[in-house]
Amino acid sequence: VRIAVPGRPYTVYVGHGLLERTRELLAPQLPKGKLAVVSDSTVARLYLHRLVGGLGGLVSEVPTWTIRPGERSKTVGAARRLWQFLLASGVRRDGCVMALGGGVVGDLAGFAAATFMRGISVVQIPTSLLAQVDAAVGGKTAVNLPRAKNMVGVFHQPAAVVASVDVLRTLSPRHYRSGLAEVVKTAVVGDADLFDLLEERSTDVVARNCDVLGEIVARCCRVKGDIVAADERDLGSREVLNFGHTLGHALEEAAGFRGRTHGEAVAIGMAWAADLSTVLGHCAPAEARRIPAVLRSLGLPTSLRGALPKGLPELMRWDKKARAPGIRVVALESIGSCRVVGPVSEEELHASLERFHSGGAHEP
């Protein structure tokens, strides 16, 4: 899949068994200088030997930096240690960082590469579904500040992306489902045929059938690539990628980023956004109902259990993507087509959250 970002287009290679073929795939794109690999300990144990083997003829020795898995490794301190490692390993301006892992590794390694010596090349080798369909494409890199996710970062497009779908077999069911939520989002905002595929082949999707996964990852990269190419710096049209994220992010924040995964929160957020879109008259109810239905078939939640978290509208307002007054949301027009609407008033928001919470949204 070609990502046509103006000035620095790149290719996303999607398939299976690609780790072993990295040298052949990447030879034209790789800079001449020293390579270093960044991974997390879980992914490194499973796949580092395959990647290094695949690079075999290119490098005799691959310096590798391994972080602890998880969001807590995405810090400024971790970036500083990585910069020092790159320096000590002899990586210079003509060098390259290979990010082998999920979105955490991709964001941290991308950020370190973007800033080390004012920016060196990065190749993304995403190993989680979320990273293959979303994080590895688009050039956003970041680290977290305490209680402020992705607060420090830069745009830095990769030189290439290698998404080998066979590695998704070892992903935990929870992380796999979390990635599926982003797949559904991508289909909803830009690919009605992908949505049909998810509906028709949900059993194969859940079973991680390699052929279906290849199709899904390639289609998602194409949709995201087109959106990113039109709005690289997230100043306008890229906003539709936030479908389901206004409520999703607020739910994560209300729970202190514990409990639900990001994907579960976004799934609930998408079910709500679909319902709100019908209430606001942007979308026919039958069309909107396909969203919670497909999410459920993929094992994702679509309703809010227990008490409605306090202060949700405020958390949605303080979402960094929101603009006062009221709240802007990404609304559904039809599957495959969304647009930003608003501001939605606080009253409308309250009413729709209450309706969604009480289950009114799920009645035929």
Ligand SMILES: NC(=O)c1ccc[n+]([C@@H]2O[C@H](COP(=O)([O-])OP(=O)(O)OC[C@H]3O[C@@H](n4cnc5c(N)ncnc54)[C@H](O)[C@@H]3O)[C@@H](O)[C@H]2O)c1
């Ligand atoms: N840059 C972007 O545009 C963008 C977009 C979306 C999300 N993100 C970021 O991505 C991060 C979340 O990404 P994630 O869900 O991949 O999290 P992650 O990187 O923490 O990976 C999830 C877990 O799965 C493990 N794992 C990864 N691949 C595996 C495999 N093939 N087999 C077995 N285990 C594997 C990891 O070790 C980790 O424990 C967040 O920090 C988020 O901010 C960035």
